[in-house]
Every structure is written in C-alpha cells, then in structure tokens.
Amino acid sequence: MKQVLALLAGAWMMATAAQAQTADQTLTALTEAEYGWRTQQSPPNEDSPQAEFNLPDVGPAAQAAKLTRWTETLAALDAIDRASLSPAQKVNYAVYRGQIEALLAEQRFRDFEKPLTSDTSFWSDLGYVARSSLKTEADYRGYLAMLRDMPRYFDQNIANMRAGLARGFTPAQITLKGRDIGVAQVAEAKTAEANPFYEPFRHMPANIPAAKQAELRAEVVAAINQSVIPAHAKLLAFLRTEYEPGARTTLAAYDLPDGRAYYASKVREFTTLDLTPEQVHEIGLAEMARIRGRMEQVMRQVGHKGDLASFLTFLRTDPQFYAKTPQELLNRAAWIAKTFDGKADQYFGHLPRRRFAIKPVPDDLAPFYTGGRGGPGIYLVNTYNLPARPLYSLTALTLHESAPGHAFQMPLAAENKDLPAFRRDSYLSVYGEGWALYSEILGEEMGMYETPYDLFGMLSYQAWRASRLVVDTGLHAKGWSREQAQAYLRDNTALSEHEIGTEVDRYIAWPGQALSYYVGQLAILKARRRAETELGEQFDVRAFHDAILALGSVPVSEIERRTDELIAAKGKWVIPD
Known part of the structure; x- marks a missing residue:
C-alpha cells in the first residue's frame, strides 16, 4: 500500500511539474x-x-x-x-x-493622437539620433534610411494630431508656446551642412574609407534637402497655423474626452496602485507637512531669522548659490558624480559595467527642459539660464539622474541576463523614478550633502516631488489653475521661477506621470524599513539595494514581494555571475 501511495504521490508531483512547465x-x-x-x-x-x-x-x-x-x-x-x-x-x-x-x-x-508633451515629442526624439555616435557604414546607411523616411512618418503623426485636434484631445495650448523651436531650427537651417541632422557626418570614424565618407556625405546632403527639411517645414506650418491655435484652452485631464476615466487610467499606470486622485492628493499634503518641518529645521541651523518664504527668496537670489558659467555647472556635476564613485562599494555589492557621460542639454530643448535628465550612458545637465540652476540642488539632481539613479539603475537592468527582455529594456516610472528619488535621500546617509544648504536642496527636491502629488491631482481632478499650481511650488520649494514654470507646464501636458516619483520612493522606503526591522543585525544595506535593483522595472507589489524574499533569505542576496 505504501508503495502504491508513493507511486501516486510521485505521479502527482510529476503532473504538477509538467503543468507548471507548460x-x-x-x-x-x-x-x-x-x-x-x-x-x-x-x-x-x-x-x-x-x-x-x-x-x-x-x-x-x-x-x-x-x-x-x-x-x-x-x-x-x-x-x-x-x-x-x-x-x-x-x-x-x-x-x-x-x-x-x-x-x-x-x-x-488613442494617446497616439497626442504624440507630445511640453518637453518631449515625436520629432524631438529623433534629435537624439542625430546626437548619437555612429560607428560603422551600416549605422550611417540606417541613419540615411531614417532621414529619407521622415516625410511619411511626419505625415502620419500630423494626421493623428489633426484627429486629436478635431475631438479636443490635445495638450493645453499654454504648454505648446515656443515648443516648435527645434522644428524651426531644422526647417530654417541655411545649408544642409548647418542642419542638426548633418551632425554625425562632421567627424566620421577612420574605419570608413575617405571615398566612402565622401559618398555618404553627398547622400546625407540630398536626404536633408529632399526629405528632412520638407518634412519639418510642413510640420512647422501645421504647428503654427493649425495645431497651437486650435489646441484646447483648458488644463485638466478631466476636460479631455472621457477625461475622468482617462486620468484614472494614468493614475493607475504611473502608480501601479488602485488609488483615487483624492487619496493621492491627501498623501501629498501629509508628506509636504512632514518635509516642511525638516526644511525649517535646516533654515534655523544656518541662522536665518525670517520665515520660510524669505529664506526661499534668499536662496533664489543670492549669487553664491549659482554658477557663473555653463562649464562651472558641468564641472560641479562631474565632481559630485565622482564623489559618489568613491562611496559606491559601501552601499552596493553589484555595480553596472556601463559608464555615463555628462553633457549639456541640447540648445533647442534647454528652455523647456528639466534641470537634468539621465539614462543609460548619459547625464544631461541643463546649462540654460544659469540663475535658474542652483548649486545647492545639484547634488540631489546628480544622484537622481546619474549614479546611483537613472544612469546606474537602468544599465543594471539591461545587464541582468536573468531577466527577460521585456523587463531588461522597458521602464516603469513608479519603479525607475521611485528609485532615483530614493537615491537622493540615500545621499544624506552617504554623506554626500556637504553643507546645510546642500541638505536643504535635497529637502526642497523631496518637497518638489511630494508637491507633485498635490499639484498633478489639483490640476487634473480639482480644477486648479496654472497660477495656483505655480504658487504651490513657489511657497513650498526652492525651485527657481523658471523651473516652476516649466515644471507646471510639464504636469499639465503629461497627466499622471508626476505621481510616480514619490509613490515609488515611499514603496522603497517602506520596504527598507520593514527589512531593517525584521532582520535586525542581519540587515545589509548592500544586499537590500542589490535585491531591489535586480528586479529590473516592476510594479510596487513586486518591491514588497522581493522584500519578503530577502527577509526569508535572512538578509543575504547574491547576484549570479
């Protein structure tokens, strides 16, 4: 009988395994x-x-x-x-x-009928190709094919935008003003050689013979004149005479077609949680009150006698907090990034292979761009309007956009061969932005904030992201005006007036995305606190970071599940070779 039961048990286990495999x-x-x-x-x-x-x-x-x-x-x-x-x-x-x-x-x-925000668009994305490094003749041939295909691609996008225009599905008109500058630079370039899309042909790699280089340069001149310029000229006319004048004058996502359901889908997409706009708004208000308390503590530490509003005015206007030249700002960012390198092995067991460059934001994007942006291989620093780029915020910005933030987390995901491609290469905002924001807080633990003003810059950035929960939901679900949203950032952060303007326009044009940062950070902080509490002396911050970063890009629920695994493993986490 025992033998029969054993056989039956074995058969059941094999069937279960086969089912799982299937x-x-x-x-x-x-x-x-x-x-x-x-x-x-x-x-x-x-x-x-x-x-x-x-x-x-x-x-x-x-x-x-x-x-x-x-x-x-x-x-x-x-x-x-x-x-x-x-x-x-x-x-x-x-x-x-x-x-x-x-x-x-x-x-x-039908989001494809609105293929732009206040600082990104289908045409500006192609500008990154022109600024990338082409290494082989095949690269140049692929690039040329892309240039020749621009008229078809632009025409299709214009048709989609026209369909969105007809049903009131556009960005708010106020967020479109001046955003055609990059299109104009291409359409109105004096010569093909002066066109931004000629850039990869200025210095071609030596492995391509001189005769072949000349042939390719002749082809790109023809492609620019016959395809690139006409496509951009047509788009420029459409933007100036039809799209911007006809765009909606309201701000809220609720005012879009089926707007309440649309915004609810964006809240879900960017938080991966079933939260209502009202719940998100209340979380933001609570976090803002907490952060503001710490900001006032630092303000007293440096001896400021006035209120927070006067301290923020001091930070926005005193020349000591601002770089004199673009290169000075870039140099300072590079110094901060290198300082982190010296601390990395104390907080991370597994480091990415890929390095990153530090470059200024391109001129055509800079007036409307964020203070910086990072990703695989790049940390872009906005050197436009230097009085709007405070040095006391630069440490937090650098930790967020370079290492251990975006230029660190994204390569780690891409290099993790244990993950399927859809997890290595894709980006989920609540995780990626949550991690980058957590990296700013980690800077305090790592001793990266050298002065109280640097620490205040980090707290201001925390307030900025927490305020997004209030402002985004205020704009899209509570009927806030643009001025009301700007006033909230002005009263609660040390952001410059320029940044306040570009940030609010970004939230208006991209509903829900701003919610991902703070919600993601809260999830990671909650996971770390739970791991520290349950593991006690077995808690190893490097193992925690490695375990979270090995996930790739995941919803909040998977951060919680990974923490369960780390606790079950008694705080040990080994990245496979």
Whole structure:
C-alpha cells in the first residue's frame, strides 16, 4: 500500500511539474512573441537613440493592429493558470500584465493622437539620433534610411494630431508656446551642412574609407534637402497655423474626452496602485507637512531669522548659490558624480559595467527642459539660464539622474541576463523614478550633502516631488489653475521661477506621470524599513539595494514581494555571475 501511495504521490508531483512547465512555456512564448513585435513599433528616443533607426508605421491600420494585438494578449494572459507558474514566472506575469494593461489603455484612449508633451515629442526624439555616435557604414546607411523616411512618418503623426485636434484631445495650448523651436531650427537651417541632422557626418570614424565618407556625405546632403527639411517645414506650418491655435484652452485631464476615466487610467499606470486622485492628493499634503518641518529645521541651523518664504527668496537670489558659467555647472556635476564613485562599494555589492557621460542639454530643448535628465550612458545637465540652476540642488539632481539613479539603475537592468527582455529594456516610472528619488535621500546617509544648504536642496527636491502629488491631482481632478499650481511650488520649494514654470507646464501636458516619483520612493522606503526591522543585525544595506535593483522595472507589489524574499533569505542576496 505504501508503495502504491508513493507511486501516486510521485505521479502527482510529476503532473504538477509538467503543468507548471507548460504554463511557464506558454507565458514565455507569449511574452517573447509580443515583445519582439512591440519593439518594432517603437521609434528611437532619448533612452534608445538608434533603435535600429526604425520609424514605425503609426497610421490607422497600425493603430488598429496594436489594439487588436494587446486585446488578444490580455485575453491570452487571462487564460494562463497563474497558480501553475513557477515563482520566477509569477513575477514575470505580474510585470508583463501591468505593461499590457497600460499599453491597451493608451490605445483605447488613442494617446497616439497626442504624440507630445511640453518637453518631449515625436520629432524631438529623433534629435537624439542625430546626437548619437555612429560607428560603422551600416549605422550611417540606417541613419540615411531614417532621414529619407521622415516625410511619411511626419505625415502620419500630423494626421493623428489633426484627429486629436478635431475631438479636443490635445495638450493645453499654454504648454505648446515656443515648443516648435527645434522644428524651426531644422526647417530654417541655411545649408544642409548647418542642419542638426548633418551632425554625425562632421567627424566620421577612420574605419570608413575617405571615398566612402565622401559618398555618404553627398547622400546625407540630398536626404536633408529632399526629405528632412520638407518634412519639418510642413510640420512647422501645421504647428503654427493649425495645431497651437486650435489646441484646447483648458488644463485638466478631466476636460479631455472621457477625461475622468482617462486620468484614472494614468493614475493607475504611473502608480501601479488602485488609488483615487483624492487619496493621492491627501498623501501629498501629509508628506509636504512632514518635509516642511525638516526644511525649517535646516533654515534655523544656518541662522536665518525670517520665515520660510524669505529664506526661499534668499536662496533664489543670492549669487553664491549659482554658477557663473555653463562649464562651472558641468564641472560641479562631474565632481559630485565622482564623489559618489568613491562611496559606491559601501552601499552596493553589484555595480553596472556601463559608464555615463555628462553633457549639456541640447540648445533647442534647454528652455523647456528639466534641470537634468539621465539614462543609460548619459547625464544631461541643463546649462540654460544659469540663475535658474542652483548649486545647492545639484547634488540631489546628480544622484537622481546619474549614479546611483537613472544612469546606474537602468544599465543594471539591461545587464541582468536573468531577466527577460521585456523587463531588461522597458521602464516603469513608479519603479525607475521611485528609485532615483530614493537615491537622493540615500545621499544624506552617504554623506554626500556637504553643507546645510546642500541638505536643504535635497529637502526642497523631496518637497518638489511630494508637491507633485498635490499639484498633478489639483490640476487634473480639482480644477486648479496654472497660477495656483505655480504658487504651490513657489511657497513650498526652492525651485527657481523658471523651473516652476516649466515644471507646471510639464504636469499639465503629461497627466499622471508626476505621481510616480514619490509613490515609488515611499514603496522603497517602506520596504527598507520593514527589512531593517525584521532582520535586525542581519540587515545589509548592500544586499537590500542589490535585491531591489535586480528586479529590473516592476510594479510596487513586486518591491514588497522581493522584500519578503530577502527577509526569508535572512538578509543575504547574491547576484549570479
């Protein structure tokens, strides 16, 4: 009898394993096929500037195909028995399902009819390709093919924008003013050689023979004159005579077609949580009160006798806090980044292989761009309008945008071969921005803030991100005016007037995205505190950071689950070779 029971138990275990394998294989096949297809639908952008130089089809048939594909993919996910998945595949399932749900929501709301925000757009993304490094003749051939395809790609995007215009689905008109500067620079360049898209041909690699270089230069001149300039000239006319004048004059996402449902989908997409705008608003108010208390403590520490408003005025106007030249600002950013390098091994067990460059934000983007932005291989520092770029905030900015923030986390994900491609290469804002914001707080623990003013800069940045919870929901769900949103940032952060203006316009033009930062940071902080409490002396900050960074880019729920794993492993985490 015992032998029979043992055989039955063995058979049950084998059947269970086979079922799990089948479910795992089904999920893998589904994700690999869809993600391979999805990458072909993505144009180059600032994080993937070459992306095979592919300008995808964005016309009506292609948009219908996306809607069908992601609807079918979600149905296929519903058909998988999650209980039969292996532990690793359960994580993949959760991450992947979140991606598909967000993509499907964007398609249903026809986000493709609004392919721009206040500081990003389908045309400015292509500018990153022109500033990237081309190394082989094949690279140059791919680049030339992209230039020749611009008229088709621009025409399709214009048609989509015109459809959005017809139904009132546009960015707010106020956020479009002056944003056509990059289009004008291309359309109105005096010669092909003076055109921004000629840039990769100025200094070509020596491995390409001189005769071939001359041939390629002749081809790019023709492509610029015949394709690039006409496409940009047509777009410029559309923006100035039709799109901006006809764009909606309201601000709120609630005022868009089906606006309440649209904003709810954005709150869900960017927080990965089922929160209402009202709940997010209240979290922001509570966090702002807490941070403001610390800001006032630092203000007293440096001996300021007035109130917080007068201290903020002092910080915004005293010349000691501002660089005199763009190079001085870049040099200071580089010094901060190198200072972190000297501390990295005390807080991280696993470091990325990829290094990053520090460069100024391109001139055509700088007036409307954030103070800096980072990603794989790059940390962009905005040197436009130096009186708007305080040095006391530069340490927090650098930790966020370079290492251990975006230029650290994103390469670690890309280099993690244990993750499927859809987790290595994709970016989930609540995780990526949450980690980068957490990196700013970590700077205090690492001793990166050398003066009380530097520390105040970090606290001001914390207040800035917490205030986004208040301002974004205020603008899009509570009827706030642009001036009301600006006043809130002015009263509660040390941001310059220029930054206050560009930031509020960014929130207006990109509903929900601003919520991801602080919600993600709160999730990581909560996870760390729980790990510290439960592990006690077994807690190792390097193991915690390695465990969280090994996730790639995940919803909040997976940060919590990973913390459970770390606690179960008694605080030990080893990254496989």
